[in-house]
Amino acid sequence: MSQHVAGLASExxxxxxxxxxxxSEWSGPSFVRELFLGRFRLDLVHPHPPDDPNEAxxxxxxxxxxxxxxxxxxxxxxxxxxxxxxxxxxxxxxxxAFGIKIPTEYGGLGLSYSSYVKAMAMVTSKDxxxxxMLSAHQSIGLPQPLKLFGTDxxxxxxxxxxxxxxxxxxALTETDAGSDPANMHAHAEPxxxxxxxxxxxxxxxxxxxxxxxxxxxxxxxxxxxVNGKQRKQITAFIVEASWPGVEIVHRxxxxxxxxxxxxxxxxxxxxxxxxxxxxxxxxxLKLALITLNTGRLTLPASAAGGSKALxxxxxxxxxxxxxxxxxIGKHEAVAEKVxxxxxxxxxxxxxxxxxxxxxEHGHYDIRLEAAIAKMYNTEHGWHIVDxxxxxxxxxxxxxxxxxxxxxxxxxxxxxxxxDARINLIFEGSSEIMRxxxxxxxxxxxxxxxxxxxxxxxxxxxxxxxFGRVMRFYPTWYPARWLGKGQVPGAFxxxxxxAGHMRFAERHTRKLGRAIFHAMVRLGPKLERRQLVLxxxxxxxxxxxxxTAACVKARKLEKEGNTEASMLAxxxxxxxxxxxxxxxxxxxxxxxxxMYRVAQQVMxxxxxxxxxxxxxxxxxxxxxxxxxxxxxxxxxxxxx
Ligand SMILES: Cc1cc2nc3c(=O)[nH]c(=O)nc-3n(C[C@H](O)[C@H](O)[C@H](O)COP(=O)(O)OP(=O)(O)OC[C@H]3O[C@@H](n4cnc5c(N)ncnc54)[C@H](O)[C@@H]3O)c2cc1C
Numbered sequence: 131m132s133q134h135v136a137g138l139a140s141e142x143x144x145x146x147x148x149x150x151x152x153x154s155e156w157s158g159p160s161f162v163r164e165l166f167l168g169r170f171r172l173d174l175v176h177p178h179p180p181d182d183p184n185e186a187x188x189x190x191x192x193x194x195x196x197x198x199x200x201x202x203x204x205x206x207x208x209x210x211x212x213x214x215x216x217x218x219x220x221x222x223x224x225x226x227a228f229g230i231k232i233p234t235e236y237g238g239l240g241l242s243y244s245s246y247v248k249a250m251a252m253v254t255s256k257d258x259x260x261x262x263m264l265s266a267h268q269s270i271g272l273p274q275p276l277k278l279f280g281t282d283x284x285x286x287x288x289x290x291x292x293x294x295x296x297x298x299x300x301a302l303t304e305t306d307a308g309s310d311p312a313n314m315h316a317h318a319e320p321x322x323x324x325x326x327x328x329x330x331x332x333x334x335x336x337x338x339x340x341x342x343x344x345x346x347x348x349x350x351x352x353x354x355x356v357n358g359k360q361r362k363q364i365t366a367f368i369v370e371a372s373w374p375g376v377e378i379v380h381r382x383x384x385x386x387x388x389x390x391x392x393x394x395x396x397x398x399x400x401x402x403x404x405x406x407x408x409x410x411x412x413x414x415l416k417l418a419l420i421t422l423n424t425g426r427l428t429l430p431a432s433a434a435g436g437s438k439a440l441x442x443x444x445x446x447x448x449x450x451x452x453x454x455x456x457x458i459g460k461h462e463a464v465a466e467k468v469x470x471x472x473x474x475x476x477x478x479x480x481x482x483x484x485x486x487x488x489x490e491h492g493h494y495d496i497r498l499e500a501a502i503a504k505m506y507n508t509e510h511g512w513h514i515v516d517x518x519x520x521x522x523x524x525x526x527x528x529x530x531x532x533x534x535x536x537x538x539x540x541x542x543x544x545x546x547x548x549d550a551r552i553n554l555i556f557e558g559s560s561e562i563m564r565x566x567x568x569x570x571x572x573x574x575x576x577x578x579x580x581x582x583x584x585x586x587x588x589x590x591x592x593x594x595x596f597g598r599v600m601r602f603y604p605t606w607y608p609a610r611w612l613g614k615g616q617v618p619g620a621f622x623x624x625x626x627x628a629g630h631m632r633f634a635e636r637h638t639r640k641l642g643r644a645i646f647h648a649m650v651r652l653g654p655k656l657e658r659r660q661l662v663l664x665x666x667x668x669x670x671x672x673x674x675x676x677t678a679a680c681v682k683a684r685k686l687e688k689e690g691n692t693e694a695s696m697l698a699x700x701x702x703x704x705x706x707x708x709x710x711x712x713x714x715x716x717x718x719x720x721x722x723x724m725y726r727v728a729q730q731v732m733x734x735x736x737x738x739x740x741x742x743x744x745x746x747x748x749x750x751x752x753x754x755x756x757x758x759x760x761x762x763x764x765x766x767x768x769x
Contacts, residue, residue, distance in 0.1 A: 139312035147312035147362055151415035152569075153423075153497065161488075161677070162498035165670055166571035168610045168642015170635040172621075174494070175677060178480075178685040179487025182242070189245040195225040196249060205257040206530045209545050212388045214259060223295030227264055232273055236289030243427070244486045250428050251435025251482075258549030259389035261432055263297070266337035269425035270557070271298035272344050272368065275417055278424075279409035288344070288368065299342040301333035301395060302418050309562045311415055314364060316349040318402065327351065327407075329367060329400040332379070335556075340381045341391040345369045348414045349397075366414035368406040375400035386548030423497045424489060426557045430482035430503035433511035433553060436546060437475040440518040443541050444468060447522055458521070467517040473701040474514060476694065477675050478507045480682035498570055502671045505563040508553035515550045519543050568663035571670065572656070575649050578602050583653050607646065610639045625687070627680045627695060630702035634676050637709055641669050644716055661721050665712045672705045672712075 139147070156163065161174040199221055208214055222228065230246045232238020246268065254261045268274065273292050276285060292298060306313040316331020329349055333339070351365040369376065380394040409417045448459030448468050458464045485503045488494040519526035522543050525533060530540035554560050581587040581595035614620045615635030621628040645666050648656055656662065683698035718724075730736065 138306060139310070143362070144310050144312040147364075147415065148310075150356075150361060151311075151364075151419050153416070153420065156495045158493045158495040160495045160498055162502060162567075162670060162674055163495070163570065163574075165638050165673055166641065166645060166666070167574055167606075168639045168645075170613070170615070170638040172631070172635075172677065175484060175488070176681045176684070178484060178681045179491060185242050185245060189239075189241050189248075192226060192230070192239055192241065192245075193249070193252075196227065196252060199225065200253065200256045203257060203260070205259075205545075206534075206540065206542065208257060208259055208389045209542075210388075210531060212383065214263065214389045214391075218260075219263075219295075222260075222264070226293070228267055228295040228297065229273070229289075229293030230268060231277070232289050232293045236285065237293035238289065239293075243424075243490050244483070247428055247431035247482065247486055251431045251438075254432035254435040255439040258387050258436075258546075262337055262387050262390045262392075263341075265428045265432070266300065267292075267298050269428040270300040270346075270421055271338065271342075272346050273298065274425055275346055275366065275408050275421045278420065279413075279417055283405070284368070284408070291343070296343040297338050297341055298344040298346065299336050299338035299395075300418075300421070301336045301339065301345050301347045303334050303336070304332065305334050309559055311348070311364065311418070312362065314348065314350055316347065316397065318349045318351050318365065318367065320352070320404075321401075325404055327365075327367065327402045327404065329369065329375075329397045329402050331397055333395045333397075335382060335392055336395050337390060337392045339391065339395045340378050340393040343371050345371065345376075345395065346408065347397065348418055351411055351414075354412055361412075363412035364414040364418075365411050366408040366417045367402045368408060369397070369400060369402055373400055373402075384552065386545070386551060388548075422557060423500055426504040427482070427486050427489060427496075427500050429553055429557055430478065430485065430500075430507035433507040433550075434475060434478040434482050436550060437471070437478060437511050437514045440514050440543070440546060441471050441475050443543065444471060444518045444521045447525075447541075451523075464521055467521055469700060470704065471514050471517055473697045473704065474510045476682075476697040477679040477701045477705075478510055480678040480698075481507060481675055484678045484681065498567055499674065501558065501563045501567050502674050504558060505560050505567075506671050506675055508550075509560060511550055512554060515543070515547045519547055564664045564667045565660070567667045567670070568660075571645060571663075571666060572649065575646065579649070580654075607643075610643045610646075613639050615639070624680055624684055625695065627683060627698055627702070630676055630680055630699070630706070633702070633706055634673050634680075637669070637713075638673055640713065641666065641673065644669075644713065648716075659721070661718050662716065665716055665718070669709055669712050672709050676702045676705045 159171070159174055161171055164171040164174070203218060208218075226239040227249070229236075229238035230241050230249060231243060232240065234240035250261055250265055250269075253264060272288060276288055276292075280288070302311065304314055304316060306315065314331075316329070316333065318327035318329040320327055329347065331349055333345075333347065336342075336345070339345070345368070347367045347369045348364055349367060351363045353360050354363050355361070375398040377396045377398065378393050379396045382392045382394065384390065384392070408414075445459070445468055448464055449457050451458045454461070459468055481503045485496055485499045488499060489496045522541065525538065525541070526543040529544050530542040534540035558566065578598045579595055581591040582599065584591075587595070613635050615632040615637075617632075619628070621631035621635075624631050648659075648662055648666070652659060652662070679698040679701045683694040686694040
């Protein structure tokens with residue numbers, strides 16, 4: 131067994147690995163980064179990036195073909211059988227759907243990122259399993275890291291194959307390495323001549339893995355010594371599915387995305403040429419994280435696309451279905467759902483469009499915007515599918531096949547719900563997104579002042595930190611109390627939305643102050659107060675969403691659309707209520723009690739609460755089911 135295959139990484143080790151892979155420098159300005167520092171830099175996101183008419187014209191033939199194809203696709207059959215027919219995959223290959231962003235010189239369609247995510251939004255409105263296939267290939271599979279980090283030789287070698295429809299997969303997750311890559315066991319040792327690496331290990335939940343021609347595999351390579359310290363190294367390799375030692379061990383099946391080609395892939399002494407390393411030895415985790423930074427822009431757009439379809443189904447049903455003497459949409463409780471669905475869908479599209487627009491601009495660092503877009507849109511998308519199901523009532527819970535069989539319109543809300551749930555988990559779970567955003571939100575304060583409170587820092591480091599603190603805070607802090615949001619009539623160009631922009635400016639400063647106060651009040655303990663940090667993140671996310679919605683409404687208004695302002699206005703009113711609630715309970719009135727009870731629950735101290743059920747967890751070999759064991763312990767401890 132390799133020296134790398136050890137037990138689970140400690141918390142410190144996990145943090146060190148994540149920190150080493152983190153992009154510590156900012157490659158450009160970021161609206162959200164400024165926002166967490168209490169600075170409302172509207173100029174960074176307003177006006178909304180313009181649409182490119184040339185791009186739209188270039189993309190039209192592809193979109194025409196894609197639309198015609200999707201109208202024909204039998205998604206209920208795909209869901210029922212759990213397989214995407216090869217004929218469909220071939221049609222997608224033929225129209226270039228596997229090479230949307232690949233440059234034309236390599237045989238791809240050469241379309242922009244925004245055309246790509248629009249296509250994914252459209253596919254999602256019809257079929258989540260198809261989105262999973264196309265997006266795992268193009269958002270995180272080989273085309274994306276190849277474009278970002280590939281050498282010219284690698285691009286020449288792989289892009290033409292990928293553009294023709296060779297399917298790729300991204301293999302990072304393992305049984306012990308879910309959101310924490312420090313536990314990665316897959317490893318690759320260099321051969322004595324250094325020309326190859328011998329790769330071994332097993333990857334879990336690899337989307338497209340069971341159908342892929344090519345994998346991007348992240349594996350540990352020998353540790354390196356950096357600044358006198360032993361550092362874990364992770365390297366990204368391009369691996370051919372046809373090579374000896376590559377084996378599909380299991381095809382995984384899920385609650386939704388029934389036809390996703392996802393599996394456990396085993397690599398046993400696979401000989402990988404050094405030329406197949408992407409970017410460089412030891413840069414694999416950073417590559418994976420950077421790939422995900424832009425890769426996760428697909429999910430916000432596809433969540434918005436799915437929500438549009440749900441909105442359409444819900445508003446139709448809410449006006450057609452008559453109960454208690456009126457269409458159900460006339461009853462206030464249903465009307466509320468329809469209205470918020472429309473307002474939230476509008477904001478979701480604004481967030482996705484703005485973030486992609488900024489990414490395409492090239493001069494912005496959009497990692498925080500992308501993380502918020504992923505977290506916010508997938509969570510709102512989930513509420514929308516839940517509301518759509520509620521509006522459809524029993525029909526929402528019934529399968530499309532069953533509805534069709536008894537002569538009703540087969541609206542697949544039940545499938546949409548099953549397909550949407552995973553969005554909050556993969557490509558960075560909601561919790562991991564909040565942690566990532568929180569880490570960046572406090573980064574400036576951390577860099578400026580942390581050495582002052584860190585027990586391990588030297589006298590010299592403390593003195594330097596003191597100098598930085600004295601240079602930054604005496605001007606930054608007082609300026610967080612005054613701003614344009616207090617000036618009546620400010621942001622007048624936003625018309626009836628100006629009040630919302632003033633609210634956003636004032637509350638951005640308030641957020642900057644609140645984060646600073648939390649650092650002063652809690653010091654290094656703040657790191658452990660996830661719920662406090664997450665409230666700050668949620669306020670930041672709401673402020674970003676409000677800004678994106680108003681900026682988009684303003685753009686549409688200039689183009690003659692006046693209804694968009696109504697939606698932006700409603701969205702902002704609701705966001706403001708959420709923001710005020712989050713500030714009012716910033717430190718959490720019962721966070722500590724909650725944490726204490728959670729630990730007690732996990733120790734089995736409330737196992738008596740589980741009496742009278744059939745155990746959900748089957749007994750392990752030779753052992754009792756956990757609840758039985760806990761019940762026994764509870765009896766021992768209480769008796
Ligand atoms: C359908 C599907 C497709 C996938 N496709 C791919 C793919 O193509 N390639 C690939 O590499 N992976 C893929 N994955 C893996 C996916 O990215 C992981 O499921 C995800 O990273 C979370 O890992 P985990 O499920 O092991 O959860 P865990 O890391 O075990 O986390 C469990 C729960 O704890 C929370 N949690 C964990 N750590 C913390 C913390 N420090 N603070 C607060 N909360 C925490 C998580 O948010 C989650 O709610 C896929 C998974 C699925 C189900």
